[in-house]
Amino acid sequence: MSAEDLENYEAELELQLYREYKDVANLFNYVVETERRFYLANNVDLKTRSADGEVFFDLTLTDAWVWDVYRTGRFVQSVRIVTFKDVNIEELNRVDDLSIPKDGLN
Template identity: 75%
Template sequence: MSAEDLEDYETEMELALYREYRDVVGLFAYVVETERRFYLANSVDLQVRSAAGEVYFELSLADAWVWDVYRSARFVKSVRVVTFKDVNVEELAKADLDLPQGEAFRR
């Protein structure tokens, strides 16, 4: 496999991962970014801890999706993350409720 073939393969993997993210993002309530990973989750518990004068963050995520091109299973039931870097947690805005079209919904 040439270097160009490998680069093309990695590009395809990233594009497939982006498409999967686009398809599943609406299923989740939160976006979580750490220095190593990007997660979507429906439950987030962020605790700031300290030990020996060092501050760290402990995250517990439930019903999560992990942005990682090398993982075969990106959906996970629960994730525990410990990091010494900043953590960004954002609540996703939910789209307005779209009602189905049809006679049953007309007045």
């Protein structure tokens, strides 16, 4: 396998992952970003902890989806993350109930 073949393969995996993300994003309430991973989750429990003068974050996500190209099972029931870096948590605006009236926007 050439370097170009490998690059094309990885690009295709990323594109498939992005398409899956678009398909499942509206099923979740939160986006969680850490220094290592990107998650979608319906429940997020964040605790700030300290030990020996170091501050770290202890997150538990339930009903989650993991952005990871090489992971075959991206849906997980529960995941625990411990990180010393910043964590970004955003609540998603779900649009499941959004509908456009038949007579237009007026």
